[in-house]
Amino acid sequence: MKNGFTFFLGLFLAVALAWAGIVMGSHVQLGQLAPYFDENEGKAFPERMPGIAAQGQLVYQDLGCAACHTQQVRRPDFGSDKARGWGDRQSVARDYVSQAHVQLGESRVGPDLATFGARPLAVDATRLTQYLYEPHGGMPAYRFLFEERKITGERSADALKAAAPAGYEIIPTHRAVSLVAYLQSLNNVYEYPEARPVEPAAAKEGESK
């Protein structure tokens, strides 16, 4: 420890090696991962999300939804993700290649959302918008994503069927609309070659994707 240079070199190596190993190592492996082109369907997966959904992803990010929701399905024999209907296959790296900001999440206070777009609640945009306005057990209402507006002339087509003071209506803001579009776009269900569930006997060999 007497030699300052060796000491600092050691410190530098400590941070550099872990970075090179974990970050650059996986970068080499996954950095070039491209969408998978399905010739039968004539398009590539994962599909790019529509512009409004990309805006919704920013809303999801700035509200910190990932504090309670994960977006990663674990393989069928690891936890009960499949049994809970969160996804038939495990999530793989390719699912996320087209997302600007990946939010895997670390807490499941709320359910996993990786395949949320395929669930009954998400299929109907009106119902999902209404859902965000009302509290549901563990999830609070997000009323600040809505606007209470005086009805002038006809009622707006977007107005919620929620109780509003007489002469007023509840309208989702653009943030609410884009968040709903984003949630509907979450749909990691396409079966990539590397994502096909392995048979239990073969599963013992490893977990490589």
Added chain:
Amino acid sequence: MTTAPQAANTAEVTEIDTSARWPLLLLLGSALLWLVLSGILALVNLMQLHTPEFLAGCSAMTYGRSSAIQETAFIYGWAANSGLAVALWLLARLGGAPLRSLNWVVAGTLFWNFALVLGIAGIATGDMTSNAWLHLPGYVLPMLLVAYGTIAVPGVLAWMGRRKEMTFAAQWYAVAALFLFPWLFSIAQMMLVFAPERGVLQALVAGWFVQGAWTLWLAPLALAAAYYLVPKVTGRIIPSYDFAQLSFWTLLFVGAWTGGRHLIGGPVPAWVATIAVVSCALLLFHYIVVAVNLRGAFCGGGSTVLKFVAFGLVAYVVGGFLDAYTAMRGVAVHTQFTHFSEGQSQLALNGAFSMLMYGAIYFLAPRITGLAWPSVPMIRAHYAAALTGTVILVVTLIGAGCVQGHDLNTATIPFADIAGHVRPWLLAATAGQAILLLGNLLLATHLFWLAAAKAATPAVFNPAPTMEASVS
């Protein structure tokens, strides 16, 4: 400590301490304000977990944002400010010369805290980046980096210009923390915020950064305090000191590799998780050496400083073993994504880091001000509150995690019922957090009282124990 005046020992306080008084008090004062703020928000968060409608109408206080603000205030507010103050002070003491360029510390602290206020306002109003431990918006990150550098300058000068060729474990840890954080922080900024990596690589960078910020920055800061205080207060040399160096390098070289343990079963290469599991096991060597080296903390003979340190060390070592245990796949499948992980991080942050910092603050504040702590009962009350609060918080969160993990993995239990099963545990955790907050309010009040005191009670220190290898 100043609680048992026997013989005035003027040599205990030198120019090294008094010259750094105001810069260090500025760092500590800001640290404690952030600690109280983050404590209040932690209370709000726990209440939101068991009563989701609490403050739900306020967009700045929605759970996602308030928990991010809480974490940011704790790490960049409390931990950074207090850790830097303690590291600078002990580098000066062990280097044997007063800190130089203290104006840099003052300027850096002001800028650091200003940037942090700005960043937290950004999170509250919709600029959050949603990266664990790096929720701050991009526009304050470069300012934080520069401010950190300026605060650290006197520490580096104290190391380079030290009067003794020989160095101590406390110095290694302090210098490592000062030197490594800017690397971690700047790489994480680049790869997550300014030029984000592609796809799941973001999650890998985030995992590496969070683990690195703990094992290469916060844990070394806390250990620097422990390695200084234990021999200093007990007056005994560190047993098995030869291993300390090996343990230090083990933490540095193996620590950051354990980042993948949160990604077990996730959409990342399986080898990342496997390396994390192996590294967690390797790191046990470090925890064992720390326990052996610093076991003197448990025979402190009534020293309040050592009581805090002893608790912090227990939390640190237990936390290390718990990390290794929960990194195993068979266990992770139950604990992952639950309050169990939150309990583990509270054990590390509130249990290990904060407790060691409290001990260091009680030791250094009278020395830099030259004044005795105004109230001994307040110190005792803080210790009691910090101890019970942390134990309740950690145990109940872990309990909640076990229930939640079991329920999540039992598909026949409807998802909506889980919140109800976990609720009693979270109510108890809220009580724990409230007690902890009360204790931290006591410490903050006490420090401001001490700083405002006008030489009313000059500090009288216990005679410094003589040591074979002591430079200050």
